[in-house]
Amino acid sequence: MTDDPADAAGEDDSAADGDLSLDRFHEALEAEERPIATASEVARRLGTTQSAARDALAALVDRGDVDRLDVESDPVVFYPTDWGRLATRERVVAFPNRREIVVDRPTQFTRARLSQFAHLVDTTGTEPGTRGYLYRIRQEDVWAAPFDDADALIGSLRSVLPRRYDHLEEWIRDQWRRAHRFRLYTHEDGYVVLEAASESLMGNVADQHLDDDHLRAPISETEAWVNEEAVAEVKRALYDAGYPVEDDRDLDAGDPVDVDLTTDLRPYQETWVETFLERRSGVYVGPPGSGKTVAAIATIAAVGGETLILVPSRELAGQWREELLDHSTIDPADIGLYHGGQKEIRPITIATYQIAGMDRHRSLFDSRKWGLICFDEAHHISAPVYSRTAELQSKHRLGLSATPVRETGSEEEIYTLIGQPIGADWDELFEAGFVQEPEVEIRYVPWRDELARNEYASADGRERRRLAAENPAKIEEVRYLLAAHRDKKALVFIEFLDQGEAIADALGIPFISGETPHRERAELFRRFREGDGTREEPGSDGDDVDTLVVSRVGDEGIDLPNAEVAIVASGLGGSRRQGSQRAGRTMRPAGSALVYVLATRGSGEEEFAQRQMRHLARKGIRVRETNVAE
Template sequence: MTDDADGPTAGPDADTGDTGENDVDTGDTGENDADADLSLDRFHEALEGEERPIATASEVARRLGTTQSAARDALAALVDRGEVDRLDVESDPVVFYPTDWGRLATRERVVAFPNRREIVVDRPTQYTRARLSQFAYLVDTTGTEPGTRGYLYRIRQEDVWAAPFDDADALIASLRSVLPRRYEHLEDWIRDQWRRAHRFRLYTHEDDYVVLQAASESLMGNVADQHLDDDHLRAPISETEAWVNEEAVAEVKRALYDAGYPVEDDRDLETGDPVDIDLTTDLRAYQETWVETFLERRSGVYVGPPGSGKTVAAIATIAAVGGETLILVPSRELAGQWREELLDHSTVDPADIGLYHGGQKEIRPVTIATYQIAGMDRHRSLFDSRKWGLICFDEAHHVSAPVYRRTAELQSKHRLGLSATPVRETGSEEEIYTLIGQPIGADWDALFEAGFVQEPEVEIRYVPWRDELAQNEYASADGRERRRLAAENPAKIEEIRYLLAAHRDKKALVFIEFLDQGEAIADALDVPFISGETPHRDRAELFRRFREEGVGKAEGDGSPAVRDSDDLDTLVVSRVGDEGIDLPNAEVAIVASGLGGSRRQGSQRAGRTMRPAGSALVYVLATRGSGEEEFAQRQMRHLARKGVRVRETNVAE
């Protein structure tokens, strides 16, 4: 369930054995033996500690830190109240067990592993999950049905640094509210991390230059001087302050973050000219929380599944900031889509929106530009010269890629990122949060359970080789060629036909990685194929036709068909469909190839079907006996950790 081989497994059978630590089931409760008042909940805790559904009075006494006599009397009181039953057995005169067995099986259970800073929760309540989300990272989930899942949380230093509390005491109080008892070692570590997060700050001097301030002389000498390059600081001002090279602000923040000291950025940045814009769409409660949290921090990344309304929340943020805004996107299609979203959900004047990419170049109060253009030297000075009140990084995981990284150096008073899944295979999640801000968002599973986003059903279908020649080619190949041959297994076309016929009333996307395969599938199905080679105008028109409602599959052999000249119900798409393209009526996604890609790509493709209403189905085709099996399981495991249901099917020979 987790990549950490030493980590626990969330779920009813989680291993709570000897880890060299004090778990939930051990230790002194701090109660007086003489007046122990045993509640049913505390009896459940004792049973969990014993890892048995029954216990003797001596076992209960040991688990709860009281005397056997006091435990026996307390258990007798529970029996009198009808909450516990007793049974005489030969090996021990009396054992006790809950009258309501079902309650023991379904109640929330919290097990802490303080030395690993991990918390396992079975069947957590909404309260517990909300509390944990404030200071812990959801690593993994198990189970398939809402209300039955187990959750594994890890408390990382960056989670403590970004925790939304006024002081460490408030954070510790929230921690104690969900853990079964106090863990002094864990609390001491959290307090130390909290102090680290408030030891350096950037501020604007009254003479209008940037200053780095350390909390002490030793921090400036032993941390800043050792981790910052000579060109990061212009000159010392005092024993605890230094004049910062403004062009190196991003590098200063990154270097100190890597040293374990996140920098508070209190610079007096301009918001630029005011922008007249109001939101016209009602926000959901969690979106309001996102915006409020962002405005308090002035930076952050909205993290949520497709369909959770990150774009609308971003537009609400633009309206709240009210200053000149730069929106950075990875493609021209997304730039046009952003313009439409702004017009649909706000009162912004169309004349105040500018597009800046390979097709047109306009700077307006709200400018939408591609990462590639904004990072080019010949355009960079233009963007640097603006006093942006807000920079919004859509598909924020792009920021840590070398080709786009320069855009993260653009400075603004507010920095907002949007991403369904900010993880990159290089493990540079921390870099994203350093360059933009800390994560803000509800966990995916909470949105599924609340009904805000339709939870997709993901099925990995292992397709056999049915073409002996293709199988022999695969066996004799190696490296990238071997992966390509597995991806282009001819039997996948037949399987795609079968799936489309089974869902002939639904809109479907077929994802591919290799262009030859995309063209072959599109020809076989007689549907359009969209790739990076498709002209932008043609792409936009095909996406528009796909968004049209009221279409279906043709009868007969199950092949998809176009009902009339303006409607499409199936598209084959390459990587251009992975990110951000809004196709809200896509109900089925078939991943025919691309299983050598990243976990993020797997989330993006599954995410194309995550919408507020309607069914959501994702089929991942993997050639049986090839490396695709492992790739499929790795990608989908990432989705399972977010609460998405995943099942596996072997397609018949």
């Protein structure tokens, strides 16, 4: 079929007879790729006269199925009265020119198919089974699609769309061809070669986008000898040019490591591991609590070679060691920690990004033949201070991240340096019961007094943001929320240290920041994990810790699975990823989870809160808003 209007709808005798069904009207809207339409547009799409279409639409208006809007200086437009009525069954609407697909009430089959080649952009609605899904087909999604050829990908696309879209299919075929035009391989003499599918590609693409120090010398019209130290830069440059590189190098798998998994994987985790082993690279993407670390340990066991695990902090390094011991048969003597506190190289080595990227340690890591490098909290590698670690090469590259999105939009760089995303739809995990969906509430807190409001009004820049963040009224709001959930473990997140100390002093609870000594920090986290959930009275000397005030050090990589309440008192100027990390601290397989975001009313925090939480709402999490009384 084509995109021609007549082919899309054909002659419609029912419209000519004045009997137009709501479904036929909706089909006309789909063809127009707009939520509204004029009578002439409906007539054109349904192959009838404008007069007949106007009469048929008037009948729909009389029945209450369609509303009309008289727009000044424009024709009358018509739209469905209740779009929700259209979602009593699955409905797939394609917008081929924008490469977008909207699905109301998608079946599990449709969602599974779409996840193979499309990116979930947004969800609407609040209840499972009633949500609408917006997917976008991006070039990187086509490049990473798990198919043997373009025909198989197109077949999967056709299985979910209501009809064929030739222009969209041709664009997908073109992107598929782009993803298979360059490859890296190891020459029989041991050096790395970049091979292009044609002479023109090598001349017009590679030569224009690669620097002189990336390639040592030409080998033929379609091949060039690559500087091994520049492999990561070559892959990044060609990816940016729209040509992802297939990496077929014969990299060393490292010495074998004897390790088996002792934990049963969930079905989606098994799929992650199987997909990774086929590709030899990728990023496990899933919400906190979805078991990315366990899936990574299963991957380590499956690869069976020397492994380097890169993490952002010493705390996370220690947690990784415990997870390996809990979920595998690894000998403790085969695990080494390499950070500011100790430096051990073992068959499985856990190092911090910062140490691994330093020149004086880099040569040591480069000299090892790693079978697998695992980048935990993978979004770190696109930050300048950590990017050198991405140049470490191994036969397998695995990343882990809940939300591999940075405000700079450099998620493509993550996938270039590590691999393409492999993961589950957050909403799918919520509905399946693997991860408990948190309840998120933005609470708009008033200024405590007119003096504080005036001080904010007269400030500007960073000072204004700090004053809104440290609004003294937030201390009483935190006190109120903790009292309302006295039987739950709680984390209070802050951005500014002065506010953290003020909340901790006022409420008599511990405060953890980057200035807290490592040993004291680890002990407080231990007591929090082992607490029974009954909050001690402020100032008591009980051994359990049921509430912590935490600075950015707690935003990621801290495993506190029994946190039941998260209160974000400040930090709303941060990234969408930071908002997801903080909300994610309460995600776990069972039990209710609550996230409160405090924003000073009438300040820039209102917009920041809505932006951060909108990112969560797109993943299917319900977000509500409350105005706190003055």
